[in-house]
Amino acid sequence: xxxxxxxxxxxxxxxxxxxxxxxxxxxxxxxxxxxxxxxxxxxxxxxxxxxxxxxxxxxxxxxxxxxxxxxxxxxxxxxxxxxxxxxxxxxxxxxxxxxxxxxxxxxxxxxxxxxxxxxxxxxxxxxxxxxxxxxxxxxxxxxxxxxxxxxxxxxxxxxxxxxxxxxxxxxxxxxxxxxxxxxxxxxxxxxxxxxxxxxxxxxxxxxxxxxxxxxxxxxxxxxxxxxxxxxxxxxxxxxxxxxxxxxxxxxxxxxxxxxxxxxxxxxxxxxxxxxxxxxxxxxxxxxxxxxxxxxxxxxxxxxxxxxxxxxxxxxxxxxxxxxxxxxxxxxxxxxxxxxxxxxxxxxxxxxxxxxxxxxxxxxxxxxxxxxxxxxxxxxxxxxxxxxxxxxxxxxxxxxxxxxxxxxxxxxxxxxxxxxxxxxxxxxxxxxxxxxxxxxxxxxxxxxxxxxxxxxxxxxxxxxxxxxxxxxxxxxxxxxxxxxxxxxxxxxxxxxxxxxxxxxxxxxxxxxxxxxxxxxxxxxxxxxxxxxxxxxxxxxxxxxxxxxxxxxxxxxxxxxxxxxxxxxxxxxxxxxxxxxxxxxxxxxxxxxxxxxxxxxxxxxxxx
Numbered sequence: 001x002x003x004x005x006x007x008x009x010x011x012x013x014x015x016x017x018x019x020x021x022x023x024x025x026x027x028x029x030x031x032x033x034x035x036x037x038x039x040x041x042x043x044x045x046x047x048x049x050x051x052x053x054x055x056x057x058x059x060x061x062x063x064x065x066x067x068x069x070x071x072x073x074x075x076x077x078x079x080x081x082x083x084x085x086x087x088x089x090x091x092x093x094x095x096x097x098x099x100x101x102x103x104x105x106x107x108x109x110x111x112x113x114x115x116x117x118x119x120x121x122x123x124x125x126x127x128x129x130x131x132x133x134x135x136x137x138x139x140x141x142x143x144x145x146x147x148x149x150x151x152x153x154x155x156x157x158x159x160x161x162x163x164x165x166x167x168x169x170x171x172x173x174x175x176x177x178x179x180x181x182x183x184x185x186x187x188x189x190x191x192x193x194x195x196x197x198x199x200x201x202x203x204x205x206x207x208x209x210x211x212x213x214x215x216x217x218x219x220x221x222x223x224x225x226x227x228x229x230x231x232x233x234x235x236x237x238x239x240x241x242x243x244x245x246x247x248x249x250x251x252x253x254x255x256x257x258x259x260x261x262x263x264x265x266x267x268x269x270x271x272x273x274x275x276x277x278x279x280x281x282x283x284x285x286x287x288x289x290x291x292x293x294x295x296x297x298x299x300x301x302x303x304x305x306x307x308x309x310x311x312x313x314x315x316x317x318x319x320x321x322x323x324x325x326x327x328x329x330x331x332x333x334x335x336x337x338x339x340x341x342x343x344x345x346x347x348x349x350x351x352x353x354x355x356x357x358x359x360x361x362x363x364x365x366x367x368x369x370x371x372x373x374x375x376x377x378x379x380x381x382x383x384x385x386x387x388x389x390x391x392x393x394x395x396x397x398x399x400x401x402x403x404x405x406x407x408x409x410x411x412x413x414x415x416x417x418x419x420x421x422x423x424x425x426x427x428x429x430x431x432x433x434x435x436x437x438x439x440x441x442x443x444x445x446x447x448x449x450x451x452x453x454x455x456x457x458x459x460x461x462x463x464x465x466x467x468x469x470x471x472x473x474x475x476x477x478x479x480x481x482x483x484x485x486x487x488x489x490x491x492x493x494x495x496x497x498x499x500x501x502x503x504x505x506x507x508x509x510x511x512x513x514x515x516x517x518x519x520x521x522x523x524x525x526x527x528x529x530x531x532x533x534x535x536x537x538x539x540x541x542x543x544x545x546x547x548x549x550x551x552x553x554x555x556x557x558x559x560x561x562x563x564x565x566x567x568x569x570x571x572x573x574x575x576x577x578x579x580x581x582x583x584x585x586x587x588x589x590x591x592x593x594x595x596x597x598x599x600x601x602x603x604x605x606x
Contacts, residue, residue: 009186076121276430311412351379
């Protein structure tokens with residue numbers, strides 16, 4: 001959500017900034033802009049356009065310092081005036097900002113009372129005016145930024161440029177990710193390593209409440225109380241090629257087809273055939289501590305929450321420990337009872353999801369035991385939790401998560417197996433689970449090979465304005481995730497229902513214009529699910545069955561086949577054809593699949 005890029009060094013800044021913004025387009029945005037210092041003057045180009053269009057608007061500036069931004073609107077509509085960077089009235093200070101300033105109206109009111117005229121409707125512009133005023137008296141730009149931030153409430157990741165001191169940039173973070181990139185005689189700053197990997201793999205992650213001043217040759221970090229901090233650069237295991245399409249039409253298609261290899265990475269070295277269990281080295285709990293866990297709660301947002309529901313089912317089935325999932329966005333607002341015997345699992349692809357990070361912080365404040373499951377080493381949630389499980393999905397660019405969600409589910413299965421084997425899950429059932437997980441990559445590849453069949457079904461139903469996704473027990477999280485995927489990339493209204501709830505209201509909506517996608521695993525509930533299909537068909541509703549069962553001929557209008565696995569792991573496989581289905585519906589409708597409207601990849605605001 002929003003993107004920040006900054007550069008200071010001996011090369012021309014503008015091409016580097018534009019390339020960095022291009023790398024961050026997947027995060028979602030509605031306007032873009034940049035500011036550079038050119039021969040002692042601040043040059044700003046910004047508009048409610050895509051990065052390619054911004055590139056056409058930007059002139060040639062022989063400048064070695066600049067900042068750039070892609071904006072996802074919060075305060076103020078997507079307009080040229082509201083695009084970042086924002087300047088103070090004199091044009092001395094330029095600011096780019098991710099996040100939301102919660103007391104922006106109060107700050108704005110004070111400035112207007114002092115005669116300051118605002119050029120935008122944003123919360124960010126107030127920062128530029130305030131920093132410019134403080135800069136007149138402060139010894140350094142860093143001191144001015146620190147003084148202003150002391151009166152700011154909310155989340156921010158900011159980069160500040162002073163036209164009178166272009167030899168440095170000042171960076172600050174609170175709740176919105178910021179990473180420094182260390183080059184040879186040049187420095188970078190970004191909201192995501194994706195913008196940096198073409199130039200450097202040596203990075204420094206800022207913590208909340210931390211500031212940094214960077215020059216071409218060095219950086220220094222400090223707290224909001226001006227205490228120096230020591231940061232050791234780390235090397236990110238990400239290459240530039242990881243962000244290339246590699247012959248695919250878009251990133252979502254590429255990432256769906258990367259799932260077999262992504263799952264292999266997640267499983268590598270973690271399945272223990274000898275003892276029929278799993279090893280999760282990032283969880284620093286011994287067998288006695290694992291046995292002391294009396295409940296497991298998964299916390300995530302969107303697809304991570306639905307994957308958490310799947311994980312909760314697995315924990316209850318294999319470990320016989322009560323488990324559930326809850327939207328992290330609601331958790332801290334309901335004054336939750338934090339139980340010391342509960343293991344809380346915070347789930348996030350980016351590791352920067354603000355709602356999930358806030359839930360982790362609330363849990364730690366109350367003494368809760370929390371681990372992270374994230375896909376980005378060094379991310380805020382990973383650092384805050386201190387222990388957990390790395391997803392190993394690899395960089396994910398498309399807003400609609402596919403391989404990261406699948407790897408979440410696989411990691412949840414390993415956690416459930418680990419918890420089960422320190423309790424009462426037998427060696428035989430443990431071996432059954434290990435063997436089934438070991439072949440998951442091959443089973444996923446089989447599903448992906450049915451892509452053409454799914455495309456035909458998608459084309460048949462792409463004109464539908466509404467769809468139901470129906471699942472029972474293990475199929476319920478799958479149905480929720482399937483509806484989510486269809487909504488977010490095709491803009492077709494979709495709702496998920498538990499199969500048993502259809503007759504308690506939703507059945508009234510069934511007619512020939514309302515297709516239902518029904519999840520039908522070949523398990524002990526297959527007859528119940530066939531009965532659900534018959535209820536829908538009796539009312540004229542079209543049915544797309546997603547199944548590994550032998551259904552009666554002609555029961556469904558379309559069938560998406562899934563290979564057999566162990567019943568507990570069926571949901572992992574059943575989610576794959578629903579990714580393909582949503583993708584092909586969206587393609588048929590001509591949607592921008594990787595960058596769906598109004599959405600962002602990493603949600604770093606509330």
